[in-house]
Structure formats: C-alpha cells, structure tokens
Amino acid sequence: MESLLSLFVKSIFIDNMIFAYFLGMCSYLAVSKNVKTALGLGVAVTFVLVVTLPVNWVLENYVLKEGALKWISGDLASVDLSFLSFILFIAVIAAITQLVEMVVEKFSPSLYNSLGIFLPLIAVNCAIMGGSLFMQQRNFPTISAATVYSLGSGFGWTLAIVGLAAIREKMAYCKVPDALRGLGITLITVSLMAMAFMCFSGLKI
Amino acid sequence: MAEIKNNPLLTPLNLNNPLTVQVLGICSALAVTSKLQPALVMGLSVTVIVAFSNVIISLIRDTIPNRIRIIVQLVVVATLVTIVSEILKAYAYDVSLQLSVYVGLIITNCILMGRLEAFAMSNGPWASFLDGIGNGLGYAGILVAVGFVRELTGSGALFGFKVIPQSFYDAGYMNNGLMIMPPMALVLLACIVWYHRSKEKSLQEN
Numbered sequence: 050m051e052s053l054l055s056l057f058v059k060s061i062f063i064d065n066m067i068f069a070y071f072l073g074m075c076s077y078l079a080v081s082k083n084v085k086t087a088l089g090l091g092v093a094v095t096f097v098l099v100v101t102l103p104v105n106w107v108l109e110n111y112v113l114k115e116g117a118l119k120w121i122s123g124d125l126a127s128v129d130l131s132f133l134s135f136i137l138f139i140a141v142i143a144a145i146t147q148l149v150e151m152v153v154e155k156f157s158p159s160l161y162n163s164l165g166i167f168l169p170l171i172a173v174n175c176a177i178m179g180g181s182l183f184m185q186q187r188n189f190p191t192i193s194a195a196t197v198y199s200l201g202s203g204f205g206w207t208l209a210i211v212g213l214a215a216i217r218e219k220m221a222y223c224k225v226p227d228a229l230r231g232l233g234i235t236l237i238t239v240s241l242m243a244m245a246f247m248c249f250s251g252l253k254i
Numbered sequence: 255m256a257e258i259k260n261n262p263l264l265t266p267l268n269l270n271n272p273l274t275v276q277v278l279g280i281c282s283a284l285a286v287t288s289k290l291q292p293a294l295v296m297g298l299s300v301t302v303i304v305a306f307s308n309v310i311i312s313l314i315r316d317t318i319p320n321r322i323r324i325i326v327q328l329v330v331v332a333t334l335v336t337i338v339s340e341i342l343k344a345y346a347y348d349v350s351l352q353l354s355v356y357v358g359l360i361i362t363n364c365i366l367m368g369r370l371e372a373f374a375m376s377n378g379p380w381a382s383f384l385d386g387i388g389n390g391l392g393y394a395g396i397l398v399a400v401g402f403v404r405e406l407t408g409s410g411a412l413f414g415f416k417v418i419p420q421s422f423y424d425a426g427y428m429n430n431g432l433m434i435m436p437p438m439a440l441v442l443l444a445c446i447v448w449y450h451r452s453k454e455k456s457l458q459e460n
Binding site for chain 2: 068069070071072073074075078079132133134135136139140143144147172173174175177178179182183186226227228229230231232233234236237239240241243244247
C-alpha cells in the first residue's frame, strides 16, 4: 500500500510526463490557450490513460512477455511475442479513444466542440503510448501498480497543462518580443516550469 | 518564389519546418537530444519512417474508408516502427538502449500523423515520398543542432569523444550539468524558434 502511494506521488511530481519526459508535447502546446479547454483535455487524457494502461498490462503479462503464454499450455512457455507489442498497444489505444470520443460527443457536445480535432488525436498522444511503454519497461508487478501509475501520470499531465494555460492567459497582456510570440515564449515558460518541478526530484514518501 | 514555396522537399527544411513552424513531434525531439549520437539516429529513423509510411498511405489512400483512417495509418506506422526498432536492436544495441521508449514513441510522433493527414492522403506517392524525406530531414536537422549544443556544453564531448581539452578543465572550466537536464532542451529550441522567426518575419504570430 505504501509503495503504491509513493508510486502515485512519484508519477505526478518526479516522473511528470511533461516535465521529465516531454510526452504529449504537441497537444500540450496547442491546447493550452485557456484553462477550461486545457482542463477538459487533461481529464480526457487521464481517463484514456487509466483505461488503456491496465488493459495493456494484461496484454503484456498474459500474451506478449516471454513465457507469458504458459497459462495456455506448457509448450508455449518459450514463445516471446514482445515484438508485437507496439502494434497491439496502439490498436488498444486507438479503439478506446474512438470509444471515448463517441461517449463525449453524446454526453457533452460543448466539450466535444471545444476539444475539436484533439480528441481523436489523443490516440496519437505520446503520453498515452508512453505510459504503456514505460509500464512495459518498468515491469510493474501487479495490475494495481499499473493503474495507480496511470492515474498519477494523468494527474501530473493535467496539472502541467492547466498550469501552463493559466500562465498563458495572463501572458496575453504582456509585451513579448515579436519573434518570440506564440511558440517561443511558451517553450521558455515550459522550461521554467520544468526547472521548478526538478526541485521535487529528491522527494520520498 | 512560387516554385520553391510548393516544393515538397525543400519547404519543410525552412519555411514549413515540422518542429519550429508546424510544432509537430516536439516530444521526442527534446528527450533524445542530450547526446549527439541518439539525436542523429532518431532523426534518421524518423526520416525513413515518415518517407515510407507516406508512400504506403498515399498508394492505398483511395481504398481507406474515412471513418477508420486513423487506425489504418497507425497500423502502417506501427509496422514500420517495429521493423526499425528490431533493426536498431540488432545493429546498434547501445543506441537503442539510450533511445529506450522513444523508438516506440515514433508511432505517436505527431509528424507522422500530421504529414499523413495533411499530405499523403491527398497526394501521389512520389510527391509524398519527397514530402516525407523533406520533413524528416527538417526534423533531423534541428535534433542534431540541439544535440550538438547540449552534448558540447553539457559533457564537453561530441559523439562521445572529448573535444574540450584537459587544459581547459585544469584552468577551471566546468561542464554545465544543467544542459543535460530536460529544461535546457526547451530553451535551446526556443532560441532556434526565436532566431528563425526573426529571420523569416512572415512566420511571426500576433
């Protein structure tokens, strides 16, 4: 239980998807112009992460890993399907994103309109795929660890995008050099935020 | 001028650069550039994958139903990425370890989906191939530039070889450890954007 809590805090602050690994940068930069939309996208990303990661964990541990097929019969113990992991992971992610898109379109048309093109693009959001690949690399022992990790990463991502959106809303009133306006100053803001997050790196619970 | 403007091979190198103008594929660009070698390998892998996935999608674009096109594109890209990743593991194992998850993340690299959607779905195979090569090289160029500065100032080396002489260190010179940390990649990219946009005034945003 304690290790789960520490994993949760670690995935929010120390291994933050944006500030430590730059995952999901494209939509992060493009949709962070106002807080409300940013929050919507953050929630959508968190939701898709929390749904896809456990599914991919099951796939990884019962289908893909070397010896993972043992539960079918002993003969398959030496089969290693891990080269298929990219294709299977992305298929799961794309299918679930499509599902989320349909649900959001039905229940919250205003959110659907404001997220626009970025909802289908969650499928190609690096944060989602990155979550699954990190799960594979770090070899989480249980499905609950994988779920907690996905929840923490999603929270961290939401925190980052809402923070940036709030700063950019204020920055609209500032006089920025012409050539830095838009992308340039946003990148510098993100880097300052990333430096601030580096302070968490010694944190332990 | 008009000819150059519409040239699929050359515009992505400058006026329509995938990183600094289209803002695509920033994730991997920042993460793999703490050293020059992985940056170069990453740039080349992305170039190859963009070019070939562009060609494949452009060849089958008339047969793909519109509703499921994203999944079709993802499968094509994922297959190519799997091939590249296996090749890297076989012939450049050290680099593939350094790139870790970022090879797999080429699948979700926005450059790929962006170019497939914006170009390959509506153009012929040869033009798409050129567009892929152009965008890949535009991306690789910036990766190498960022990687060069970060490795030189951060570890005093290029491709892993020390280039800053020992006498400098004896005289009190120190490597700037901050350059290897993630935030500096963002600052360097911002500087490139800044320089690029002050040269090309048409790109400035209001």
